[in-house]
Amino acid sequence: MLSADLDDILEDVFERVSKSRIFKNRDVLMPDFLPNRLPHREEQIRKVASVLAQALKGYRPNNLFLYGLTGTGKTAVVKLVTKKLSEKARERGVRLKVAFVNTKRDDTPYRVLSKLLENIGFRVPPTGIATAQLYANFKRLLDKRDLLLIIVLDEIDYHVKKHGDDLLYKLTRINEELRNSKVSIIGITNDVNFTSWLDPRVKSSLSEEELVFPPYTAPQLEDILRDRAQMAFEDEALEEGVIPFCAALAARERGDARKALDLLRVAGELAEREGRNKVTTEHVKKAWEQIEKDRVIEVVRSLPLHSKLILLAIAKLTKDGTVTYTGEVYKLYKEFTSDLGIETLTLRRVSDLIGELDMLGLISTQVVSRGKRGMTRVINLESDYKSVIKGLKDDPRVAEIAGLI
Ligand SMILES: Nc1ncnc2c1ncn2[C@@H]1O[C@H](COP(=O)(O)OP(=O)(O)OP(=O)(O)O)[C@@H](O)[C@H]1O
Numbered sequence: 001m002l003s004a005d006l007d008d009i010l011e012d013v014f015e016r017v018s019k020s021r022i023f024k025n026r027d028v029l030m031p032d033f034l035p036n037r038l039p040h041r042e043e044q045i046r047k048v049a050s051v052l053a054q055a056l057k058g059y060r061p062n063n064l065f066l067y068g069l070t071g072t073g074k075t076a077v078v079k080l081v082t083k084k085l086s087e088k089a090r091e092r093g094v095r096l097k098v099a100f101v102n103t104k105r106d107d108t109p110y111r112v113l114s115k116l117l118e119n120i121g122f123r124v125p126p127t128g129i130a131t132a133q134l135y136a137n138f139k140r141l142l143d144k145r146d147l148l149l150i151i152v153l154d155e156i157d158y159h160v161k162k163h164g165d166d167l168l169y170k171l172t173r174i175n176e177e178l179r180n181s182k183v184s185i186i187g188i189t190n191d192v193n194f195t196s197w198l199d200p201r202v203k204s205s206l207s208e209e210e211l212v213f214p215p216y217t218a219p220q221l222e223d224i225l226r227d228r229a230q231m232a233f234e235d236e237a238l239e240e241g242v243i244p245f246c247a248a249l250a251a252r253e254r255g256d257a258r259k260a261l262d263l264l265r266v267a268g269e270l271a272e273r274e275g276r277n278k279v280t281t282e283h284v285k286k287a288w289e290q291i292e293k294d295r296v297i298e299v300v301r302s303l304p305l306h307s308k309l310i311l312l313a314i315a316k317l318t319k320d321g322t323v324t325y326t327g328e329v330y331k332l333y334k335e336f337t338s339d340l341g342i343e344t345l346t347l348r349r350v351s352d353l354i355g356e357l358d359m360l361g362l363i364s365t366q367v368v369s370r371g372k373r374g375m376t377r378v379i380n381l382e383s384d385y386k387s388v389i390k391g392l393k394d395d396p397r398v399a400e401i402a403g404l405i
Contacts, residue, residue, distance in 0.1 A: 008137060011274075015275075022271050023233060023272065026268070034076060034083070044073070051063075062184070063184055065206050066078070066211050067189050068192075072190075072214065072216065073213060074213050076284055079100070097147055097150070099115065099120070100154065102194075104155040113138055114126075116138055117137065120141060120147075139178070143179055145181055146183070147312070153186070160194070161236075167360050169199060169201070172201075187238075215256070216260075218251035221246075221251055222243055224260065229264065233268065241275075242279050246260050262291055264287075266290055267283040267286070296391060297387050300362070300391025305395070308392055308395055309340075312336065312402055313333045325376050325378060326376065339401045
């Protein structure tokens with residue numbers, strides 16, 4: 001490309017985006033923005049606040065366990081209430097700290113404890129201390145601090161499924177060993193069956209108080225979006241049907257406010273990139289497709305190796321729009337494992353993994369009769385081929401055998 005062409009292209013893009021009058025403040029639509037108001041969560045805010053209010057009187061609030069599907073405002077409610085609580089505590093001279101740990105991000109007991117120590121003012125090297133020692137340090141240093149520590153464990157199911165409930169057990173018992181400080185725990189999860197993973201003693205102390213967050217309905221999502229859109233968009237930047245459409249699509253996705261806000265933001269970005277001054281329902285449709293493609297890439301990336309190989313086999317066998325069958329998939333999958341020099345799973349196990357890919361919405365399967373020859377499973381790729389391949393390509397082992405590098 002000639003450099004003059006490049007200048008023209010860049011000039012055109014910069015011009016279009018800077019001329020567009022879509023966003024007043026795009027940041028308020030970003031996932032980490034914490035709004036001051038959370039419509040349709042008044043009841044949950046009241047409950048969390050009334051449990052935590054004990055802290056202002058110097059008592060240890062009961063532990064609190066929150067659950068509900070993804071995007072139902074659990075994290076936002078806890079962040080908002082604890083922020084206000086911390087302000088009040090400061091005004092009243094109450095020694096209170098809130099430690100927020102996302103156990104999906106900080107995914108080992110070591111990292112959880114490091115985060116807790118950091119919150120009470122101590123830095124921990126990334127490795128090199130035994131976890132038991134780290135816990136002992138935490139207990140000792142916390143007691144020296146003489147404060148009430150509210151520990152929020154977000155996405156707590158990740159920790160427990162990976163590492164068991166040992167750390168949780170210790171933390172729910174820690175008050176018995178502290179003389180000056182006190183600890184309250186708020187657990188958050190979107191896995192409603194999570195408590196079945198817990199020892200009954202941990203379960204009962206974690207659930208001193210429980211609170212469910214129901215999914216939002218379409219009209220509720222509309223209110224949430226309107227509230228946010230006022231801050232985010234220029235006046236008149238949204239065509240009339242845009243908000244109801246985003247709300248309806250997200251309500252179908254199990255009432256997920258994050259999805260609704262993402263849709264609105266991405267639709268705005270697409271309109272901005274086109275140099276428009278109005279976001280239309282067409283932009284929302286395109287945003288939906290883009291978000292779905294991104295989701296597919298993410299899901300594929302996080303699959304275990306054998307599931308990736310099975311998916312690769314399905315993608316290859318159905319590339320020209322035809323369907324495939326378990327037997328064919330297994331044959332190709334076996335070739336891949338032998339190319340890689342790794343063990344081959346049994347047909348039965350592969351069949352289970354095909355079922356899991358179906359559950360994730362990446363493929364669809366249907367059991368049909370083959371007359372005398374019994375039943376077979378017809379398999380179709382349900383998601384965008386290019387996005388699947390893009391997700392697979394990030395794994396060098398898969399990319400190599402697929403001839404993608
Ligand atoms: N009632 C509400 N009003 C305004 N924004 C909301 C509301 N509920 C949720 N949100 C926004 O939706 C997004 C997702 O909310 P949040 O992170 O609290 O969900 P969650 O239930 O904790 O989900 P996950 O379990 O996936 O983390 C955030 O950006 C949050 O600000």
